[in-house]
Amino acid sequence: MIRAVAVGAAVAALVLCLAVAGGGAVGTDQRAAAAVSEAAPDYDRWATPAWTPPGAAGEPLLFALQAGIGGGLLTHYLGRLRADPGAAGES
Amino acid sequence: MHIIEGFLPPVWAVVWTVVAAPVVVYGARRTLALIRVDARTKALVAVAAAFVFVLSALKLPSVAGSSAHPTGTGVLVVLFGPAVTAFVSVIVLLYQAVLLAHGGITTLGANVAAMGIVGPFVGWTVYRAARSVGSVQQATFLAATVTDWTTYLVTSVQLGLAFPAGGDPAGVAAAALEFAAVFSLTQLPIGLLEGALAAALVGYLLRIETDAAARLGVTA
Numbered sequence: 001m002i003r004a005v006a007v008g009a010a011v012a013a014l015v016l017c018l019a020v021a022g023g024g025a026v027g028t029d030q031r032a033a034a035a036v037s038e039a040a041p042d043y044d045r046w047a048t049p050a051w052t053p054p055g056a057a058g059e060p061l062l063f064a065l066q067a068g069i070g071g072g073l074l075t076h077y078l079g080r081l082r083a084d085p086g087a088a089g090e091s
Numbered sequence: 092m093h094i095i096e097g098f099l100p101p102v103w104a105v106v107w108t109v110v111a112a113p114v115v116v117y118g119a120r121r122t123l124a125l126i127r128v129d130a131r132t133k134a135l136v137a138v139a140a141a142f143v144f145v146l147s148a149l150k151l152p153s154v155a156g157s158s159a160h161p162t163g164t165g166v167l168v169v170l171f172g173p174a175v176t177a178f179v180s181v182i183v184l185l186y187q188a189v190l191l192a193h194g195g196i197t198t199l200g201a202n203v204a205a206m207g208i209v210g211p212f213v214g215w216t217v218y219r220a221a222r223s224v225g226s227v228q229q230a231t232f233l234a235a236t237v238t239d240w241t242t243y244l245v246t247s248v249q250l251g252l253a254f255p256a257g258g259d260p261a262g263v264a265a266a267a268l269e270f271a272a273v274f275s276l277t278q279l280p281i282g283l284l285e286g287a288l289a290a291a292l293v294g295y296l297l298r299i300e301t302d303a304a305a306r307l308g309v310t311a
Contacts, residue, residue: 018149032094047097059192063191066186
């Protein structure tokens, strides 16, 4: 379990670094939305997100949290399979 | 591949939700049945689902000056098929829509159809075809890459249908190609990277897990 938490934290830190390093790059989602606005300038956007991550660091931190949860779970269950495939669920 | 909140007209939001919902419900039932089989199967589902969580959180810049995310669905596709992938995808896409404002609730059906249904179904078909001529890792690389690319192609078609360049099918195709051009430069290399990572994880699972070998069509 400690190993899974440590790997999850490391993965989260790596994803955070990647997000910060690539912060200047515009997402293709935004580029597609811009293409929609260009193709249909009269289109009335009828819904917006109810909540957006606060500040410049909010989004990278939440992506890092997602990756950290995934990395921790991946490590935890790979460890179970590796330890003893026949007894993976006994702990 | 996230279509941003509010960027699909209501009629298309409803259409894609109606298309995606039954597959997600079926996928949820399949997933619950799988994790009740035994602890090893549950662990395999968890590993493949966690792989989606990790990869879809990566924001990768490209030489085109834009950034995008892998889908991460390739391992789920080759191990458990499109239905389970649809269920896991809706969890990831909901997390990103609600907490990150990536994608949206109104576009969730369309995004699930792209990332969780059509892309995985095409990738799964490719895996089954490639498996007869190549190794598991080669077939997984191809399937995961094609799954990623198809996901973005479907998003392009969805946007082309909603915002066609003309009233005929040619107008839809022209618009879809325009949107595909937006994604392609960034997504082509990301798809290859995703294929390599999926093949590496599947290769590792083959070394440690006999149930994975059975699921991947490897005879002992």
